[in-house]
Amino acid sequence: MAAPLAVAPAATKEKPSLVGLSREGIGEQLAGIGIDRKHIRMRTAQIWNWIYARGVTDFSDMLNVSKDMRTTLSDAFTLKRPEIVTEQVSEDGTRKWLLRFPARGAGRPVEIETVYIPEVGRGTLCVSSQVGCTLTCSFCHTGTQKMVRNLTAEEIVGQVLLARDRLGDFPDKSTPVGAAVPSEGRLVSNVVMMGMGEPLYNFENVKDALLIASDGEGLSLSKRRITLSTSGVVPMIPRAGAEIGSMLAISLHAVRDDLRDMLVPLNKKHPIAELLEACRNYPGLSNARRITFEYVMLKDVNDSPADARELVRLLRGIPAKINLIPFNPWPGTNYQCSDWETIETFADIVNRAGYASPIRTPRGRDILAACGQLKSESERMRVRERMALTSMFPDTAD
Ligand code: SF4
Numbered sequence: 351m352a353a354p355l356a357v358a359p360a361a362t363k364e365k366p367s368l369v370g371l372s373r374e375g376i377g378e379q380l381a382g383i384g385i386d387r388k389h390i391r392m393r394t395a396q397i398w399n400w401i402y403a404r405g406v407t408d409f410s411d412m413l414n415v416s417k418d419m420r421t422t423l424s425d426a427f428t429l430k431r432p433e434i435v436t437e438q439v440s441e442d443g444t445r446k447w448l449l450r451f452p453a454r455g456a457g458r459p460v461e462i463e464t465v466y467i468p469e470v471g472r473g474t475l476c477v478s479s480q481v482g483c484t485l486t487c488s489f490c491h492t493g494t495q496k497m498v499r500n501l502t503a504e505e506i507v508g509q510v511l512l513a514r515d516r517l518g519d520f521p522d523k524s525t526p527v528g529a530a531v532p533s534e535g536r537l538v539s540n541v542v543m544m545g546m547g548e549p550l551y552n553f554e555n556v557k558d559a560l561l562i563a564s565d566g567e568g569l570s571l572s573k574r575r576i577t578l579s580t581s582g583v584v585p586m587i588p589r590a591g592a593e594i595g596s597m598l599a600i601s602l603h604a605v606r607d608d609l610r611d612m613l614v615p616l617n618k619k620h621p622i623a624e625l626l627e628a629c630r631n632y633p634g635l636s637n638a639r640r641i642t643f644e645y646v647m648l649k650d651v652n653d654s655p656a657d658a659r660e661l662v663r664l665l666r667g668i669p670a671k672i673n674l675i676p677f678n679p680w681p682g683t684n685y686q687c688s689d690w691e692t693i694e695t696f697a698d699i700v701n702r703a704g705y706a707s708p709i710r711t712p713r714g715r716d717i718l719a720a721c722g723q724l725k726s727e728s729e730r731m732r733v734r735e736r737m738a739l740t741s742m743f744p745d746t747a748d
């Protein structure tokens with residue numbers, strides 16, 4: 351008789367989350383567990399309010415839902431937040447979370463970073479859209495990390511919920527003692543899609559997440575306070591304006607195609623003229639809804655007065671704001687930050703032409719939380735190991 355086959359224990363299946371679903375999506379899930387169709391609208395509205403306006407993570411806290419229904423919901427679904435691997439607080443109050451999300455399909459668990467930047471009148475959350483990035487912008491640390499996968503809408507909106515949890519930005523929650531937060535108003539008042547990844551390469555999930563973030567019966571962030579930043583995925587820019595309607599930021603960084611081809615290789619596909627044309631036609635563009643152009647200041651690369659004058663010429667006719675970003679170095683980069691005097695001269699030229707061009711004060715540099723420095727810690731360790739190995743055994747350099 352053949353020996354009985356060993357049966358592997360069934361893998362414990364994660365319950366589906368209701369976070370990141372549209373109202374229709376929640377309704378379908380409720381119908382799927384047999385909730386009476388005529389109650390679905392009301393139940394969805396209740397659940398939506400508890401998740402996004404009250405920040406609950408446990409169905410048993412949904413006090414206007416009957417006890418039996420709470421048990422049914424909790425047996426079928428989860429509202430779990432992302433797992434926090436580390437939380438670092440910079441000496442300037444910037445906070446960075448390394449978050450881990452479970453494997454999707456055959457993949458492995460993944461890690462991304464989310465950064466909170468408190469200022470006097472606002473608190474900005476920099477949210478990631480992908481694990482790694484395909485675009486290899488040469489000044490960006492994330493660009494050196496292999497693309498692993500897109501984040502789901504749940505994982506994108508989960509970053510906002512988690513930040514509000516940790517900062518005490520939901521009703522009945524308190525802010526950690528000593529945390530740097532704006533002195534009044536909402537603690538997470540602005541969201542920028544400027545973390546890891548190119549949001550327009552993950553359009554549907556980013557769109558779903560941002561529509562949830564701006565929903566007036568939940569997180570209620572004004573679309574004027576949500577900024578989607580792209581390195582120039584031109585074909586998706588009109589859709590972003592029409593279907594998401596947030597503010598737009600462009601990672602420009604150079605005024606000549608030959609240089610931009612090097613700094614932002616996507617430029618080879620969608621050169622500057624094409625990109626600026628899409629900006630001119632961005633739905634809803636006006637003086638009140640200006641496009642932000644991000645310009646990283648790289649010493650002796652893109653920082654001359656002639657570059658500044660060309661920038662002014664290129665942007666003529668586009669309601670725009672120019673953010674000058676002093677380069678934030680990361681381990682292994684060959685770029686250096688422009689001298690302060692050079693940055694000021696550049697800013698003067700742009701300001702005199704009538705563009706508001708704040709020099710973005712570097713934030714969170716001591717915890718590698720500044721612009722272009724994000725990367726998952728496991729990747730950072732791999733880079734450190736490779737660098738150590740390369741210095742010990744120079745022949746192993748790739
Ligand atoms: S700047 Fe943005 S698009 Fe470019 S490599 Fe970094 S994360 Fe990707």
